[in-house]
Amino acid sequence: MEQNPLISIGLPIALIIIMAGIGLSLRPRDFLQVAHRPRGLVWGSVAQLVLMPAAAFALAWALSLPPLVAVGLVILAACPGGTSSNLITYLARGHLALSISLTVTASLVTIVSLPLLTNLALRGFVGEGQQVELPVLRTVAMLAVITVIPVAVGMLVRWRSPGVAARAERAVGLFGAMVLAALIVAIAVRIGDRLPELLLQAGPACVALNLLGIGLGLFATRGLGLSPVDALTVAVELGIKNGTLGLLVAMTLLDSPEMGVPSAVYGLLMYFFGVGLIWLGRRRFAA
Incomplete structure (x- = not known):
């Protein structure tokens, strides 16, 4: 299938801008604040990197999803949060430093975990005979360029020009929503008549995955000694994902x-x- 240049070139560039937006909201001292109460970071990271992908595998099998949709669900579950999760945490009066730390931590680990989990899903749902595999080293290199470097650049801008960073951060959030909308349209055009069928197949699994992530944050954290604010923050981070990254892997790689x-x-x-x-x-x- 011929790749659309707007997707193969435009999507990585758009994601670089979005990830830089995370860096614009991040300061080194944010990590120090979270380090004094690491339970939220540890639990949120374990849930994000282990439990959510495991849940995606289970949902795909339980709901008998088509192989390619099943792989896509695992790709999505393996993605970290993004600028949207940080924004929603802020609006919900959650722990913004914890949210940003969870996003950055998961983004760093995702460089390695995402290609490995994707290939595991391809082998499990598509099968060895299909000769479909995500190149691990190429994916690691691409994700490093698209995630780590932009976040570092964003942090540098925040350090050197806080006023510029604050204005740019708001613009990046809007840009991210526009990119996601454009990608949804692109998918609809490429899939064509199969779109309603695939939406019906993927919809229940996506709702279940979202509710599970929110539940892991709001309810499972009670026995871990987390404050209600931290529990809400973990719920947002697990429920609000960087879908643009999932689309990058699915449609570009x-x-x-x-x-x-x-x-x-x-x-x-x-x-x-x-x-x-x-x-x-x-x-x-309430304030």
Whole structure:
């Protein structure tokens, strides 16, 4: 299938800008604040990097998803949070430093874990005979360029010009939403008549994955001694994912719009749940 230049070139560039937006909101002292209370960071990272992908495998098997959609669900689950999770945490009066630390930590580990989990899903759902595999070293290098370097550049801009960073951060958040909308349209065009069928297949799994992530944050954290604010923050981070990164892997590295459907569907649905989390946070933690 011929790759669309807007996807193969434009999507990585857009993601670089979005990841730089995370760096614009991050300061070195944010990590020090979280280090004094590391339980939220540890639990959120374990849930993000281990439990969410495991849940995606289980949901794909339980719901008998089509192979390519199943792989796409695992790709999505393996993605970290993004600028949207940080914004929703802020609006919900959560622990912003914890949210940013979780996003950055997961983004760094994802460089290695995402290609490994994707290939595991390809072998499990598509099969060895299909000769479909995500190149690990190429993916690691691409994710490093697209995630680590932009975050570092964003932090540098924040350090040198805080005023510029504050203005740019708001613009990047809007840009991210526009990119996601454009990608959803691109997927719809490439899939064509199969879109309604794939939406029906991916929708329930995406809702279940979102609710599970939120539940792991809000309820499973009670026995870990986390504060309600930290629990809400973990819930946002697990429920609001960087769907643009999932689309990058599916549509650029694997050239499969079908695998991109879960990220696109989730990218729409998560904002409805995000509004609910904002309402919950502002109600419980009124200023």
